[in-house]
Amino acid sequence: MTKHKKDAMLQAFNQKFAQKMEMLHLTYDHLPLYQQAFSHSSFINDFNMDRLAHNERLEFLGDAVLELTVSRYLYDKYPGLPEGNLTKMRATIVCEPSLVIFANKIKLNELILLGKGEEKTGGRTRPSLVSDAFEAFVGALYLDQGLDVVWQFAQEVIFPYVEDDALMGVIDFKTQFQEYIHRLNKGSVTYRLIHEEGPAHHRLFTSEVLLEGEAVAEGQGRTKKESEQKAAEKAYKVMNQKQ
Numbered sequence: 001m002t003k004h005k006k007d008a009m010l011q012a013f014n015q016k017f018a019q020k021m022e023m024l025h026l027t028y029d030h031l032p033l034y035q036q037a038f039s040h041s042s043f044i045n046d047f048n049m050d051r052l053a054h055n056e057r058l059e060f061l062g063d064a065v066l067e068l069t070v071s072r073y074l075y076d077k078y079p080g081l082p083e084g085n086l087t088k089m090r091a092t093i094v095c096e097p098s099l100v101i102f103a104n105k106i107k108l109n110e111l112i113l114l115g116k117g118e119e120k121t122g123g124r125t126r127p128s129l130v131s132d133a134f135e136a137f138v139g140a141l142y143l144d145q146g147l148d149v150v151w152q153f154a155q156e157v158i159f160p161y162v163e164d165d166a167l168m169g170v171i172d173f174k175t176q177f178q179e180y181i182h183r184l185n186k187g188s189v190t191y192r193l194i195h196e197e198g199p200a201h202h203r204l205f206t207s208e209v210l211l212e213g214e215a216v217a218e219g220q221g222r223t224k225k226e227s228e229q230k231a232a233e234k235a236y237k238v239m240n241q242k243q
Contacts, residue, residue, distance in 0.1 A: 006047045030144050037140035042115030055136035062139030099131035173232040187212035191228045209235045
């Protein structure tokens with residue numbers, strides 16, 4: 001393909017990228033860094049560009065930056081959880097399916113620069129390609145604006161959705177609480193549904209967790225199981241603080 005075609009694609013990218021950053025309330029200084037972050041290898045190959053001009057190096061960096069950012073978030077949010085559980089939660093948050101969810105919420109795939117063949121075969125919606133672009137963008141943002149701005153971005157795009165049904169299930173708080181109580185020889189744990197409300201298609205359940213018949217905490221959820229998990233999570237935190 002011609003240089004004119006490449007320039008036209010980059011110009012269109014620049015405009016869309018500026019709009020996207022404004023939407024995300026982010027500023028930037030080095031535009032070429034972000035052009036690279038969204039340049040798939042097929043785009044580089046189509047225009048015979050430098051073989052390292054694609055986004056894979058930035059993806060490598062962004063992966064590490066995401067791990068650090070999410071690790072800090074989980075470390076602060078769950079002070080009572082051991083390292084093994086935190087590792088499982090982090091792995092679920094930074095895995096490909098989750099990154100695709102985050103990327104799709106801000107329609108990041110609109111920015112990806114693809115070769116003609118990759119575009120035709122649906123590359124723009126391919127999960128691995130979208131998650132790679134998300135990581136590369138984080139890597140570029142880190143180099144351009146620093147870790148504090150990456151944290152700001154994560155607060156908007158990642159952290160609010162960490163407990164979504166699409167991501168949760170990483171940690172079974174009922175099991176965690178049960179094991180914790182067993183270690184302390186505190187007695188038996190049971191659950192009781194105490195309230196449900198709302199129409200059939202949008203029920204809200206409230207359950208409480210009892211320790212030796214005494215209520216410890218309550219939790220709410222769209223299913224009975226979710227409400228019990230929330231109650232167990234609260235009870236686990238309460239018991240941890242008392243120890």
